[in-house]
Every structure is written in C-alpha cells, then in structure tokens.
Amino acid sequence: MxxxxxxxxxxxxxxxxxxxxxxxxxxxxxxxxxxxxxxxxxxxxxxxxxxxxxxxxxxxxxxxxxxxxxxxxxxxxxxxxxxPKKPVLIKIIAVITGCLLAITLIGSLKGIDNAPVQNFSDNSIGLIKNLGKSLFTDFVVPFELTSVLFLASIVGTLMIGKKE
Amino acid sequence: MDWNYIIYKIILITAIMTVSLLVAMYSTYFERKFAAWFQDRLGPNRAGPFGLMQPLADGLKLLFKEEFMPNTANRFLFIMGPMLAMFVALLTSAVIPWGSSLNIGGKEYALQVADINIGILYIVAVTSVGVYGIMLGGWASNNKYSLLGAIRAASQMISYELAMGLAILAIVMMSDSLSLNEIISQQKGINWNIWYQPVGFLIFMICALAECNRAPFDLPECETELVGGFHTEYSSMKLGFFLFAEYINMFISSAVISALFFGGYHFPFEDSLGLSQNWMAIIGVVVFFMKISFFGFLFMWIRWTLPRFRYDQLMRLGWTWLIPIAIFNILITGVVLMINN
Structure with a gap:
C-alpha cells in the first residue's frame, strides 16, 4: 500500500x-x-x-x-x-520527424501486452553482491567490452583535448 | 508498523540534527580560539566566560543584518543555494553509526538512523550532490566573482571526488562490505584500518579538505582574488547558512574519517573492561566524539598553518598525484589480499 x-x-x-x-x-x-x-x-x-x-x-x-x-x-x-533564430522550414521538418518517431514508438510498443512478463521471485537481485556476481559470471564479456570502450573514449578525449 | 520504533527513530534523528548544529555552532568558536592560539593572540573572550557566548552573538548578528537581494534573473535559485547547501550537509549523518546498540527492556536500539548496505556509497553520493548549493547560489548571484567561485567549486569537487572514491575503494576491498556498520565492526579494539591503509588515509584526508572547501583548498571563496567567492552577494542568514554548512560538512567528514580509518566507536582494551552493553555503547559514543574532535582540530590546524594553493597547483595535485597514487594503492591492496587468501 x-x-x-x-x-x-x-x-x-x-x-x-x-x-x-x-x-x-x-x-x-x-x-x-x-x-x-x-x-x-x-x-x-x-x-x-x-x-x-x-x-x-x-x-x-x-x-x-x-x-x-x-x-x-x-x-x-x-x-x-x-x-539562434530557426527558420520556419527547419521547424516544420522537426515536427514531421518528431511525428515519425512517435509512430515508430507506438508501433513497437503495440505488441508489448503479449510479451511474457519476467517475474523474479527473488527480490534481492538488485543488491550489490548479486549484481557483482552476475556481472562477473554471466555477463563478463559485455562487461569487459564496455570497460575497453570506456578506456578508448577516455584516450580519445585526451587526444582531442591535447591537440591545441 | 511498530510505533516504538518510529518514535525512537524520530528522537534519534532530532538528537543527531541538534548535535550537528551545536557542534557546527561551537566549531566557529573553536576555530577562532585556535586561530588566535596559533597566531599568539587571545581570540574572542568578551561574550560570557571565556567568550563562550560568542557563537550566539555571531548568530544574532547574522540574523539582524540587512537581507540583501541582488538584481538577479533568478531569485528562486538565489534563495535555494544556501538552503540546498545546508540540507545536503545535514543529510550525510543518516548512515553514520554513532555507537553500537543500546539494550532497553530487552530490545536492541542501534545508534544509527539507517543501516543500509551501501552506506559508504550513500555518503559519496550526497557529497557529490553537495556542490549544487554553491554552484546555483554563485550563478544566481549575477556577479562575476560569484560565478568564478562557483565554477572553481564545481571543478574542484568533481576532481577530488574521484581520488576520494578510489581511497574508499581500498577500504571496501579490505572489509568486503559497503556498510559503514560492518566496516566499523571489523575494526574492534585497536585493529584500525589506518594501520593497513595509511596511504588511503592521507589521500582521503586531503580530499576531505578539498570537498569541504577548507584551506589550503578554499579557492571557491578565496578572498584575495575573488572578494568573497561564491557568497560575495550573500548577506544575513543566507550567508550564515553557507558558513554553517561548511562547519557541518567538516563535522561529518571528521566522523567519516574516524569511522573508516580509526575504528569509529571502538577503542583499545574495550573487551577487558567487562562493562554492560549499555555502558559500552555510551563510552563508545564518547570515544567516537573524541576522535571527531581531534579531526576537527586537525582541519583547523591545517587551515591556520598552510598557505592557500594556486588553482593550477590544486588541479595538478588532484589529477596527477592523488588519483595515480590512489589507483596504485588499490593495486597493492588487491595483490596483498590475493596473497593472504
């Protein structure tokens, strides 16, 4: 309640x-x-x-x-x-693309009622111990790949920042 | 719903708030007394015996000052700045265990408002949000000195948060827990973390000084360059709130340092005293406050001893010294833990 x-x-x-x-x-x-x-x-x-x-x-x-x-x-x-003042043409284009995005979203959300709902009986899944375990066992490859991606972006930022 | 429990929590929260405010109030007095001592002066001694009423006089003076409102575009944010600073400063005390538990009528009453299992991360989160008060206040003042102070505060806090988080990480690796209660209970007697993590302590101490905007890192309010820094345009109690928040932050930082590195409410030979649980809890609280007072003194000692850093020196110290050393510290901690296992 x-x-x-x-x-x-x-x-x-x-x-x-x-x-x-x-x-x-x-x-x-x-x-x-x-x-x-x-x-x-x-x-x-x-x-x-x-x-x-x-x-x-x-x-x-x-x-x-x-x-x-x-x-x-x-x-x-x-x-x-x-x-900056935006011309009318750009505003019209923005409205059209926004509507298109809305249609896409509605289309993709249409079938959502049929999807099976994941029901976790164990509600301690979000605690740090369980999260860490699943990150380092079930999802270790994506986790490490993300780390490499982060490292690459840090190095990239430094490269751009050092240019001047 | 257990009404006993709720009433007890409300009493505890009120007590902690009152104590925080009282400590902050008298910190201003001791700050001035210690400053006088370090500079071979007498310090405040007119209001009451030993000048003990000085904080009250200061508070009254601030209350009766003229409320000044600059010609700003955003009055709401101007007022919200000091409010946020004060609010965030008081939030942190929720997860600090002030003592072990009292046993009244067969029921355990922990001297901690919330024992959440990510306590130390909560503290990091609240300190990271703490910069908003200064930033918004400084920006809404519509004054270039205030803006410079606010920008300095923001970049300084973000830079030193990283090294602080890394220093905490080494402690977390050692104690295998993020709960402050658990970290303290592993430091029984004199088995304090400082013996294992002296480097981590040094880094944490330096970062705590920077996070509280205390000298030698008080560049956001550096009066020789920026008039009054982020609080140039503030007067009356709004200024008082900013100053007060700084002292509360100092108090809480001292508490966190004593909890993480100096055993919190534990003290040497506590098991051989043979006292009852309640007496142990009360002595523990007293010991904890003694440790906090020592670190409060250390903060003041450093302020009146060291000259202020230059801004580029501050940034270089944070990024090229503290962060690499902290990472190295984590590495060594990991290796030692591996060997011991």
Whole structure:
C-alpha cells in the first residue's frame, strides 16, 4: 500500500519534471528539472530494491554529469536572447520527424501486452553482491567490452583535448 | 508498523540534527580560539566566560543584518543555494553509526538512523550532490566573482571526488562490505584500518579538505582574488547558512574519517573492561566524539598553518598525484589480499 503511493508520487514527479526539461525556456531550469527526474528514477530503483543502482545513478548522473552540464551552461551564459533564430522550414521538418518517431514508438510498443512478463521471485537481485556476481559470471564479456570502450573514449578525449 | 520504533527513530534523528548544529555552532568558536592560539593572540573572550557566548552573538548578528537581494534573473535559485547547501550537509549523518546498540527492556536500539548496505556509497553520493548549493547560489548571484567561485567549486569537487572514491575503494576491498556498520565492526579494539591503509588515509584526508572547501583548498571563496567567492552577494542568514554548512560538512567528514580509518566507536582494551552493553555503547559514543574532535582540530590546524594553493597547483595535485597514487594503492591492496587468501 505504502509503496504503491510512493510509486505514484515518484511517477508524477518523474513525468512532470521530464516534461518540464523540454518545455521550460531557460537552459538552467532544464538542467535542474533533469536532476529532479534523476532523483525520481533513483527513488524507483529503491522501490525495486536496487539500492546500488539508485546510489550509482545519483553519483554518476546527478553528481557528476549534470554538474558538468550546469558548468557548461554557466560558462556559456546561455540566454533567450542569444538563442539562434530557426527558420520556419527547419521547424516544420522537426515536427514531421518528431511525428515519425512517435509512430515508430507506438508501433513497437503495440505488441508489448503479449510479451511474457519476467517475474523474479527473488527480490534481492538488485543488491550489490548479486549484481557483482552476475556481472562477473554471466555477463563478463559485455562487461569487459564496455570497460575497453570506456578506456578508448577516455584516450580519445585526451587526444582531442591535447591537440591545441 | 511498530510505533516504538518510529518514535525512537524520530528522537534519534532530532538528537543527531541538534548535535550537528551545536557542534557546527561551537566549531566557529573553536576555530577562532585556535586561530588566535596559533597566531599568539587571545581570540574572542568578551561574550560570557571565556567568550563562550560568542557563537550566539555571531548568530544574532547574522540574523539582524540587512537581507540583501541582488538584481538577479533568478531569485528562486538565489534563495535555494544556501538552503540546498545546508540540507545536503545535514543529510550525510543518516548512515553514520554513532555507537553500537543500546539494550532497553530487552530490545536492541542501534545508534544509527539507517543501516543500509551501501552506506559508504550513500555518503559519496550526497557529497557529490553537495556542490549544487554553491554552484546555483554563485550563478544566481549575477556577479562575476560569484560565478568564478562557483565554477572553481564545481571543478574542484568533481576532481577530488574521484581520488576520494578510489581511497574508499581500498577500504571496501579490505572489509568486503559497503556498510559503514560492518566496516566499523571489523575494526574492534585497536585493529584500525589506518594501520593497513595509511596511504588511503592521507589521500582521503586531503580530499576531505578539498570537498569541504577548507584551506589550503578554499579557492571557491578565496578572498584575495575573488572578494568573497561564491557568497560575495550573500548577506544575513543566507550567508550564515553557507558558513554553517561548511562547519557541518567538516563535522561529518571528521566522523567519516574516524569511522573508516580509526575504528569509529571502538577503542583499545574495550573487551577487558567487562562493562554492560549499555555502558559500552555510551563510552563508545564518547570515544567516537573524541576522535571527531581531534579531526576537527586537525582541519583547523591545517587551515591556520598552510598557505592557500594556486588553482593550477590544486588541479595538478588532484589529477596527477592523488588519483595515480590512489589507483596504485588499490593495486597493492588487491595483490596483498590475493596473497593472504
């Protein structure tokens, strides 16, 4: 009962703040609403008993990436006046592509009711011990490949940054 | 729902909040007293005996100052800055075990608000969010000095978080757990982590100084270059909140350092005393606070001894010294753990 109420409260916050990210005019407010939505997502993770994911989501997204977003916006000092004016043609194209994306999404979500729902009887799957075990046994190849990918992107960033 | 349990938790939370605020209040007094001592002065001694009422006088002064509102585009964020700083500073204390458990009427009452199994990650998460108060406040002030201070704070905190996380990782590898309660209970007696992780302690201590924006890393509010840094435009109690949050952060960092490296509420020869569980818990809390006070003193000692870093020196220290050393520390810890197994 209590967790159902929490679920709905978090969902309302999440949907509202995600919408506001798109609709608000000032870039700084967009970033702040995005941070709020990350916290709501972390709340959902906690409801699913995945505390590790919840905390890592806050550390990585809210604590590091969004700080950099905010940092960039503050440095560039983006305002409504400095926003470039877009021609009407581009706006029309944007609307059409947006509608196409919506149709694709609806099409792909149409058959979702028939898909079997995975029901985990064991709700400790999100705890750090089980997560670590499955990462290093069942998913060790994708995990290591992702690490190599990260390393490559770090080296790439350094290369680009050093150029000047 | 167990009402006893809820009431107990509420009492504990209130007590911890009150203690945090009191400690922060008197830290300002001791900071000034110690500064005076290091500089061969007397320090505050007019308000009350030994100047003990000085924090109250300071607080009242801040409350009665004029509330100044700069001509900013975003008043909401300007007010939210100090609120966030204070809120986040008080959040961390939830997972710190202040003592072992009390036994009242056959029931165990742990002296910890929330024993979550990822306690130490929770602390890292809250500190990583802590920069928003300073950033938003500095940006919303609509002042270039504030903006520079806010940007310095953001990049400094992100840089030093990495080394801090890596220093914690070595501890986590040793104790096989992310729960602070578990980490402390493995340091019984004088089997403290500091004997195994002296390098990790040094890195963590330096990063804690940087995360609290304390000298020699107080570049976000560096008054010789930036007037007042991120809080240039703040006055009255909003300024007070920023300053207060810094002292609470210092208190919590001292608590985390004592918990991770100095055995928390454990003390030497605790088993040979033969006291009852409740007495042990109370003595444990006292010992824990003694350790915290020592580290609080260390923070102040460092502030009034070392000159401030230059900004490029700060970045170089973080990225080219602390992070490689911390990674090396993890490597050695891993090898030693392998050999011992």
């Amino acid at each position: 209590f967790s159902t109420i929490l679920f709905y409260v978090l969902s309302v916050i999440l949907v509202f703040s995600s919408l506001m990210v798109v609709f608000t005019k000032k870039p700084v407010n967009s970033v702040l609403f995005l941070i709020v939505s990350f916290f709501a997502i972390s709340g959902h993770y906690i409801l699913l008993n995945a505390q590790f994911l919840a905390v890592v989501n806050i550390i990585v997204y809210a604590g590091a990436i969004m700080v950099l977003f905010l940092f960039t916006i503050m440095l560039l000092n983006l305002n409504k006046e400095t926003e």
